[in-house]
Structures are given as structure tokens and as C-alpha cells.
Amino acid sequence: MSQNDDGRRLGSMNDVTEAFVAHRRLLFTVAYEMLGSAADAEDVLQETWLKWVGVDLGTVRDRRAYLVRITTRQALTHLRTLGRRKESYLGPWLPEPLLTAPDVAEDAELADSVSMAMLLVLETLTPTERAVFVLREVFDLAYDEIAEAVGKTPAAVRQIAHRARAHVAARRPRGVASAAETRRTVEAFRRAVETGDLQRLLDVLAPDVVLLTDGGGVVRAALEPVVGAEQVAGLLGRLAATTVLQPARVNGDPALIVRRDGEIDTVLALRIDEGLITGLYAVRNPEKLSHLDRETTLSR
CATH class of the missing domain: 1.10.1740 (Rna Polymerase Sigma Factor; Chain: A)
Structure with missing residues (x-):
């Protein structure tokens, strides 16, 4: 040669x-x-x-x-x-949490599309619907490009996109809070958990707040959603004595990294609406926490 x-x-x-x-x-x-x-x-x-x-x-x-x-x-x-x-899978399945860089957090559309709440909505789509929705709504690919990717005709992709869009719109989480409001709520929540102050917790939790915990059958976790401020506050009040809470940004959402003896025990992502926490997503499955020592590489 x-x-x-x-x-x-x-x-x-x-x-x-x-x-x-x-x-x-x-x-x-x-x-x-x-x-x-x-x-x-x-x-x-x-x-x-x-x-x-x-x-x-x-x-x-x-x-x-x-x-x-x-x-x-x-x-x-x-x-x-x-x-x-x-x-x-044993108990609720939650997406693998990723620390998000500032440029991702500042891209509201991208941050929303990778949020825990949105990824759970996408779980309700069929595989092809999910692919079409992501490529069209998040990345704005042309229908003919998507058609080649999923092995469908452009006309079929248009129909799938319309169906997926309507499905997601009906289940899309409510509007997010402002940055300042989010900071205030997260700080109040962190202080309440650290001090074990039940009343402070109740003050920042929405009455119909939902806590999902993913232990993957490996570590202790609730096998069903925990619903209601008093029930959720009762569980969270037990964290104070044995943990350290580190504020973070996970999947574009405000979050707390819970450490026990210096090791990551749980990642707790928060969904905040109108100054109150409406959703809590606690990932405890050790297999899903291994990527947290590095920043994510999300991009559009």
C-alpha cells in the first residue's frame, strides 16, 4: 500500500x-x-x-x-x-439523575425536556412516539429526517408527532416557578429537612405533593407513591439526624444530594409550582447514582 x-x-x-x-x-x-x-x-x-x-x-x-x-x-x-x-422493576422507576451544567439549566426548553417530570411523561409514549416527539419537539428535526430515523413515511411521522404532542400536552407538568421563587423554596425546604421542622416542611409542600422513591429493589424505598403533605413531611423529617444535604441542579431541576457518611445515598429532585413543592423524585438505586461524580453532557 x-x-x-x-x-x-x-x-x-x-x-x-x-x-x-x-x-x-x-x-x-x-x-x-x-x-x-x-x-x-x-x-x-x-x-x-x-x-x-x-x-x-x-x-x-x-x-x-x-x-x-x-x-x-x-x-x-x-x-x-x-x-x-x-x-x-420493583417499585417506582425513575430516570437516572444527571447533574446539569449551568448552560443546560439556563436553556429552559432543554431543561424542561430532561426534567424528571417530563421524562416520566415520555415513559407513557410508545417507543416510536417517544422518538418522534423527542426529535421533533426538542430538536426540531424535519419530518423527512425523522422518517428516515424511525423507518416510517413522512406522512406517518406527522400523524405520530400530532398524537404524541397531544398525549404529552395532556400530561405535561404545570408551569415552573421563577428562579428567585425556586431559590427561596429550595432553601426553606433544605432548612426544614435539616432541622426536622415538620411545620416548616408543611409550609413548603403542596397539599397534594407526590413523593416517588426508586430503590430498584436494592435499597429501602417506598414501593408506592407517597401522596399528601403530612405523609411526605413525616418521611422527610427522618432525614435530618443522619444526613448531609448538598444543593444541586439535576436534570434541570433544583435538587438535594443526600449523603450519609460522605457517600451519596439519595438524589432528591424537586418540582416547584407557585412557590410550593408539588413533586419529589428520590433516586436511591445505587446503579443510578454512579454517574453523579461528573457533569452531564447535554446539548441541543
């Missing part, structure tokens, strides 16, 4: 690598929004890379669209497998 051939092959591989690296954050976000799992999203990216290195770039008109197509197809395969796993 000549030096020219070696040079062309090296140059082609450089192009392949550069294209993948340039769009990696976007691909991760697509996979994560479809799967709700950072670990599975990383697996999808590995599979996308293996398929991408075998592609002749000379035949690719739009590298970003082509990579999104590969990622979507791989994520759909994983999503169907995850669906079967969730059927036998």
Missing part, C-alpha cells in the same frame, strides 16, 4: 472521528431523552460509533442527520429492551 493510500485512510478516519466528537453531546442527549438512562445512552453511543466508522463519508450528505439516525435506531432497540425490564 502506498503512502498516499495510507494518508487518505488516515485522513478519512480523522474526518470520521471529528464528526462524531463534534456531535457527541447532541447524540448523548437524544439517547438519554429516549431512554432516561445515562448508562444505556453511553452504550448507544458506543454502538453508534461502531456503525459510524464503517460508513463511507463520501455517501453522507448531512453528517449530523446521519449520526442522529444511527443513534435513534440504536436507542429504539434499547428502549424496547428497557420496557421489558421495567415490567419487572
Whole structure:
């Protein structure tokens, strides 16, 4: 093989690598929004890379669209497998929490789309509906691009998008609070939990607040949603004596990282509406906490 051939092959591989690296954050976000799992999203990216290195770039008109197509197809395969796993999951299933960088938190649309509440709404869609909704509503891909990614006609994708949009709209969480209001509520909540002040807790919890706890059958957690301010406050009041609470931003939501003996025990994400906490999402499953030592790589 000549030096020219070696040079062309090296140059082609450089192009392949550069294209993948340039769009990696976007691909991760697509996979994560479809799967709700950072670990599975990383697996999808590995599979996308293996398929991408075998592609002749000379035949690719739009590298970003082509990579999104590969990622979507791989994520759909994983999503169907995850669906079967969730059927036998012990207790509530919650998405794997991710620490979000300031630029994600400031992107209101992206932050909302990866919030715990929204990811749980997306769980109620079929795999194809979820893929179409994410690609159209979050990333604003054209219908013909989505059609290629999910193996449907553009006309069918339009119908699926309309159906998914209506489904999500009927279940979409209420409007979020302002940044200042959120800070006040989170701080009041943290102080109340740290001091075990039941009345302070009741003051910041909505009467119909819902607490979901995900232990995955590995650690102790409520197997059913806990509903109502008094019931939720009673459970949270037990945290004060043995834990340290660290404010954080998780999936675009305000959150507290709960540590016991220096180790992450629970991630508690908060949903705040009109100055009151309406939803609490407590992830305790150790398998879902392993990514918390690094910042997420979400992108649009």
C-alpha cells in the first residue's frame, strides 16, 4: 500500500472521528431523552460509533442527520429492551439523575425536556412516539429526517408527532416557578429537612405533593407513591439526624444530594409550582447514582 493510500485512510478516519466528537453531546442527549438512562445512552453511543466508522463519508450528505439516525435506531432497540425490564422493576422507576451544567439549566426548553417530570411523561409514549416527539419537539428535526430515523413515511411521522404532542400536552407538568421563587423554596425546604421542622416542611409542600422513591429493589424505598403533605413531611423529617444535604441542579431541576457518611445515598429532585413543592423524585438505586461524580453532557 502506498503512502498516499495510507494518508487518505488516515485522513478519512480523522474526518470520521471529528464528526462524531463534534456531535457527541447532541447524540448523548437524544439517547438519554429516549431512554432516561445515562448508562444505556453511553452504550448507544458506543454502538453508534461502531456503525459510524464503517460508513463511507463520501455517501453522507448531512453528517449530523446521519449520526442522529444511527443513534435513534440504536436507542429504539434499547428502549424496547428497557420496557421489558421495567415490567419487572420493583417499585417506582425513575430516570437516572444527571447533574446539569449551568448552560443546560439556563436553556429552559432543554431543561424542561430532561426534567424528571417530563421524562416520566415520555415513559407513557410508545417507543416510536417517544422518538418522534423527542426529535421533533426538542430538536426540531424535519419530518423527512425523522422518517428516515424511525423507518416510517413522512406522512406517518406527522400523524405520530400530532398524537404524541397531544398525549404529552395532556400530561405535561404545570408551569415552573421563577428562579428567585425556586431559590427561596429550595432553601426553606433544605432548612426544614435539616432541622426536622415538620411545620416548616408543611409550609413548603403542596397539599397534594407526590413523593416517588426508586430503590430498584436494592435499597429501602417506598414501593408506592407517597401522596399528601403530612405523609411526605413525616418521611422527610427522618432525614435530618443522619444526613448531609448538598444543593444541586439535576436534570434541570433544583435538587438535594443526600449523603450519609460522605457517600451519596439519595438524589432528591424537586418540582416547584407557585412557590410550593408539588413533586419529589428520590433516586436511591445505587446503579443510578454512579454517574453523579461528573457533569452531564447535554446539548441541543
